[in-house]
Amino acid sequence: MSHRTFFFVVLGLVLVSLGLTKAIENEYYFFAGYVILQYIVLATAWNILGGFTGYVNFGSAGFFAAGAYTTVAVVKWVDLPLLALIPLSGIVCGLIGLATGYLTLRLRGVYFAIATLALAIVLETIIANWEHVGGAAGAFVIRPKEVMFFDSYVEFLFWTMSLLAAIAVFAARYIQHSRFGRGLAAIRDDEGVAESMGVPTLKLKLMSTTISGALMGLAGAPFVYYVTYIDPPSAFNLEYAVNAVAMPMIGGPTSWLGPVIGAVLLGGAQQIATVTISSELNLLIVGIMLVVFVIVAPDGIVGLVRRLFSKDPRA
Secondary structure, eight states, X not given: OOHHHHHHHHHHHHHHHHHHHHHOOOTHHHHHHHHHHHHHHHHHHHHXXXXXXXXXXXXXXXHHHHHHHHHHHHHHHSOOOHHHHHHHHHHHHHHHHHHHHHHHTTOOTHHHHHHXXXXXXXXXXXXXXXXXXXXXXXXXXXXXXXXXXXXXXXXXXXXXXXXXXXXXXXXXXXXXXXXXXXHHHHHHHOHHHHHHTTOOHHHHHHHHHHHHHHHHHHHHTTHHHXXXXXXXXXXXXXXXXXXXXXXXXXXXXXXXXXXXXXXXXXXXXXXXXXXXTOGGGHHHHHHHHXXXXXXXXXXXXXXXXXXXXXXXXXX
């Protein structure tokens, strides 16, 4: 599938999601769909650094929360529409990703993973003591009562997140098949060899952390309008970090398609469990699915399909 064809497919999916807002009356489906689409963005963002580059990031919840709190901070200063707040969150989190890269990318393996986890803890501590965004007590954000072209703001949030998911997936696919993506793959396979062959490893890794952080910020930006109340424990929830790692692993971390498959399967299972049993089972579902896929398909679903059916290793 060419980039142009893929672009039109993604555009078609966005238009279909817009049509669904007119065809579906039960707002729960939009709430559930929003969460799954949110995880597509978050998992795809994680995969650009963790899957394509081979640097495991445990700080996804920190970037997600930073995007959400950027929205809160700006709204407290000036009343801007959500579509203007989203790129601001992306820029802020992209800069945080760039700064994080400068500080941590000389670390490798478990040391890098621990450093990114520490970043999330530092960010949570800062937010908990920042009175402008509510501090430890949290903050409320009121949804607009009306939004043009949509019957409710929940439908608008669903469509907005579908647009962000399309952007994230398109960016990931473009990166995977670009010279930049081939450089990241070389770093993932053997960074020392890649550097000796002239690959600008530090530059590519900084670009990867910046893009990954920016996309995570985009995923978090609308969150406060989804929940209407946000506090540090809910924004920095461990579930976001765990899902961001697990979904690409289940779907296949070396392909742009893997995080999408993992997010749909795992996110869908969690939404079903939330309605039928309890949301407390969400992390248990992650654990069980990870164990199963590590045994059955260590390269994820995409890797399993490649081995079984495909003669062309490209995705």
